[in-house]
Amino acid sequence: MSLxxxxxxxxxxxxxxxxxxxxxxxxxIAFDLAPGEVVALFGPSGCGKTTLLKLIDGLIxxxxxxxxxxxxxxxxxxxxxxxxxxxxxxxxIALALPQGGDRAIIPALLESLGxxxxxxxxxNRLSLGMARRAAVARALAASPEFxxxxxxxxxxDASSAEAxxxxxxxxxxxxxxxxxxxxxxxxLADRVLVLGGSPTVIRDTIVVDPTQRHRAAQLxxx
Amino acid sequence: MNLGGAAGERLLSRxxxxxxxxVLWHVASVxxxxxxxxxxxxxxxxxxxxxxxxxxxxxxxxxxxxxACAFLLSLVGGSILxxxxxxxxxxxxxxxxxxxxxxxxxxLVIIVLAYIWLGMTESxxxxxxxxxxxxxxxxxLREGTRALDPQLNLMARAFRFGxxxxxxxxxxxxxxxxLLGASRSGLAxxxxxxxxxxxxxxxxxxxxxxxxxxxxxxxxxILAYTIAFALVVLGLEWLLLQPFERRINRWRLxx
Numbered sequence: 001m002s003l004x005x006x007x008x009x010x011x012x013x014x015x016x017x018x019x020x021x022x023x024x025x026x027x028x029i030a031f032d033l034a035p036g037e038v039v040a041l042f043g044p045s046g047c048g049k050t051t052l053l054k055l056i057d058g059l060i061x062x063x064x065x066x067x068x069x070x071x072x073x074x075x076x077x078x079x080x081x082x083x084x085x086x087x088x089x090x091x092x093i094a095l096a097l098p099q100g101g102d103r104a105i106i107p108a109l110l111e112s113l114g115x116x117x118x119x120x121x122x123x124n125r126l127s128l129g130m131a132r133r134a135a136v137a138r139a140l141a142a143s144p145e146f147x148x149x150x151x152x153x154x155x156x157d158a159s160s161a162e163a164x165x166x167x168x169x170x171x172x173x174x175x176x177x178x179x180x181x182x183x184x185x186x187x188l189a190d191r192v193l194v195l196g197g198s199p200t201v202i203r204d205t206i207v208v209d210p211t212q213r214h215r216a217a218q219l220x221x222x
Numbered sequence: 223m224n225l226g227g228a229a230g231e232r233l234l235s236r237x238x239x240x241x242x243x244x245v246l247w248h249v250a251s252v253x254x255x256x257x258x259x260x261x262x263x264x265x266x267x268x269x270x271x272x273x274x275x276x277x278x279x280x281x282x283x284x285x286x287x288x289x290a291c292a293f294l295l296s297l298v299g300g301s302i303l304x305x306x307x308x309x310x311x312x313x314x315x316x317x318x319x320x321x322x323x324x325x326x327x328x329x330l331v332i333i334v335l336a337y338i339w340l341g342m343t344e345s346x347x348x349x350x351x352x353x354x355x356x357x358x359x360x361x362x363l364r365e366g367t368r369a370l371d372p373q374l375n376l377m378a379r380a381f382r383f384g385x386x387x388x389x390x391x392x393x394x395x396x397x398x399x400x401l402l403g404a405s406r407s408g409l410a411x412x413x414x415x416x417x418x419x420x421x422x423x424x425x426x427x428x429x430x431x432x433x434x435x436x437x438x439x440x441x442x443x444i445l446a447y448t449i450a451f452a453l454v455v456l457g458l459e460w461l462l463l464q465p466f467e468r469r470i471n472r473w474r475l476x477x
Binding site (some may be wrong): 018057059074075076078080082084085086087094096122124138142148 | 373376377379380381383387391392395470471473474
């Protein structure tokens with residue numbers, strides 16, 4: 001049984017930037033996501049990938065989304081780290097803990113992401129790569145059953161991106177990932193849905209062989 | 223007290239500046255040699271007299287009580303109204319013209335009308351003073367609410383923060399500069415308007431005392447009360463507002 005079922009056939013999802021516009025942003029997109037699967041939505045900027053993520057998580061109203069096993073606890077990693085600048089890194093993470101969650105897990109979580117000793121610092125002391133890792137720590141602290149990643153590796157240097165990739169791969173939580181970077185998508189996803197057109201539809205589906213991820217990246221570049 | 227180099231220098235500059243003002247005042251009073259401009263020594267003597275008799279504490283105390291009540295009323299009421307207007311566009315469309323009207327209403331008109339409609343009472347004076355400041359507080363907080371970072375708002379919703387957590391940890395810190403601005407300008411405006419309300423309709427307070435001194439052409443008395451009150455306001459600024467501001471802005475200084 002799938003964990004998530006998306007079927008936007010028959011629903012018009014307008015662009016958030018042009019509310020009321022006649023032309024819908026998303027077309028009849030339909031796909032399933034199995035438990036433990038990492039699915040990537042790959043497409044050009046502005047094609048509605050983030051809108052689709054928000055729709056799936058219920059952050060914008062819409063229809064065509066079903067969670068056959070019940071809605072899991074979700075956590076996001078946004079393109080911008082979106083840390084509260086007036087709270088320390090540890091406090092930012094603590095805010096995402098589920099009710100009754102133990103703050104004591106935070107130092108180990110930070111350590112695992114290479115941020116040991118940075119818990120007491122304010123986010124403006126962190127580089128973008130560190131802030132992005134802190135945002136991942138926050139998402140993981142929420143004990144998610146489903147991850148939503150919006151360009152999590154965008155504009156990171158190679159070593160930061162690799163460190164993040166490893167952390168995300170190790171957890172292997174069911175994940176919906178959005179990116180326009182073929183390398184990121186190929187490195188993380190089990191299956192890639194290539195989006196395009198206007199309104200946006202799924203143009204192609206690529207199943208990624210974990211032993212030959214570079215081939216998936218080449219296919220996406222092509 | 224351990225003062226850092228920069229802080230110590232700032233304090234010294236302030237003291238020197240105030241001393242310079244005192245010297246200029248003294249020179250002006252000696253040169254003019256007029257009843258209308260008593261020197262700092264005469265005013266200090268008068269201040270001492272008022273303190274010794276207990277009159278200063280009584281009048282200053284009641285004025286400060288009115289300032290505090292009106293300040294709290296205007297800050298709380300104006301903040302709630304401003305946040306609501308910033309949050310809900312339809313509400314703003316209805317009340318925007320009211321706000322523009324009230325913010326431009328002369329303080330004197332509001333005070334006089336409050337005394338006529340509510341009687342020459344303590345609550346009428348406090349309400350009138352609060353109403354003078356409330357619209358500008360609401361306007362400031364409305365702008366603050368409009369400027370809230372939508373990305374942080376989205377994050378709060380994505381992580382299912384409750385309404386109180388969202389307000390306390392996400393919205394309130396962003397609104398704090400606006401609240402501080404409203405507090406600063408509020409304090410400055412309210413204590414001036416309180417004096418007018420006291421002159422017009424109260425039988426105690428610094429405003430009332432200034433009115434009595436005016437009747438008696440007692441300029442030293444007027445200056446004694448004015449200086450005492452200004453010192454209290456400066457004290458509030460230095461001991462309360464500035465340390466609070468430094469504390470909540472420490473994350474900015476960390477970069």
